[in-house]
Amino acid sequence: MKKLSFKSSMSALPLVAILRGVQAYEVIAIAQVLKDAGFKIIEVPLNSPNPYASIKLLNEHFGDELIIGAGTVLSCEQVDLVKQAGGEIIIAPNVDTQVIRYAKQLGLYCVPGFYTPSEAFSALAAGADAIKMFPADTLGAKGLKAMMAVIPKDTLVLPVGGVSAQTMGDFLAAGAQGFGLGSGLYQAGMHKDEVATRAKGYVEAYQNAMEHA
Numbered sequence: 001m002k003k004l005s006f007k008s009s010m011s012a013l014p015l016v017a018i019l020r021g022v023q024a025y026e027v028i029a030i031a032q033v034l035k036d037a038g039f040k041i042i043e044v045p046l047n048s049p050n051p052y053a054s055i056k057l058l059n060e061h062f063g064d065e066l067i068i069g070a071g072t073v074l075s076c077e078q079v080d081l082v083k084q085a086g087g088e089i090i091i092a093p094n095v096d097t098q099v100i101r102y103a104k105q106l107g108l109y110c111v112p113g114f115y116t117p118s119e120a121f122s123a124l125a126a127g128a129d130a131i132k133m134f135p136a137d138t139l140g141a142k143g144l145k146a147m148m149a150v151i152p153k154d155t156l157v158l159p160v161g162g163v164s165a166q167t168m169g170d171f172l173a174a175g176a177q178g179f180g181l182g183s184g185l186y187q188a189g190m191h192k193d194e195v196a197t198r199a200k201g202y203v204e205a206y207q208n209a210m211e212h213a
Contacts, residue, residue: 006089006109006129009040009067010156014178015206016091016111017199018071018160020045021188024053028061029192035066037199043091043180045071046078048188052085059086067109076102083108091180093134095119100126111158115139117147120155130156132180137162141170148175165205172213179206 004012017034019027022044031042042062044054051070058068069089070082079090079102089109092099096112103110104127113134114120123131133144136159144159151157159171160180168179185198 003064004040004067006041006067010130010178012040013038013203013206014156014158015039015202016041016043016158016160016178016180017185018043018045018180018182019048019054019186020071020182021048022054022186023048023188024050024057026192027054027057030186030195031058031062031066033192033196034199035062037196038203039066039199041067041069041089043069043071043089046074046082047072052081055082055085055087069109073099073103075099079103079106079108091132095123095126097122097126100128113160117150120147120151124152124155130158130178132158132160133176134159134180135161136171137167141167141174141176144171144176145174151175165201168205169209169212172209 017039044051067088069087071091073090073092076099083106090103091111093113095114100110100112109129111130111132112123112128113132114123120131156177158178158180159176163179181202186195
């Protein structure tokens, strides 16, 4: 199967699954139900147990079909470790231009987190593939709409943090082009069947929001 690029993955379904707290022994089963629901991008935050082992397993099992990477990446050293584990995408809660540039030098996708227009422009200038608005629930759709008046229109902006099925439509109307889904989709210790149910709910909510956008 031909490997999807970040852009084609976002076109297919622009929802990033954030598996904070996932254990390596369960990560394959959880990723499988996410893949079955249509997810194309899976993030293992580095403050999860044994994250590099999980990323390595995911890459071995789904590397040809999904984009696998790490979240909460805060240093160039961590970027190296993610790449060594087979990760392809670097996601961060902040804008560290050194980390962004280094990730791009290594041929990785990079999605840093921003909260202000200045941070958004700094991230884009450093080469970010997309930017995540974090935490999204405090800024809200109104905050995003105000910033989208100045952020370049072709920018992939993903609200992350407290995104619910009910708020997706407002964010999309404000200019969002996708979402990162954390505790509303997966919480540490959650059974894969519950993850499957939540994943299906989010996919349906996104599709419904797009139909009414």
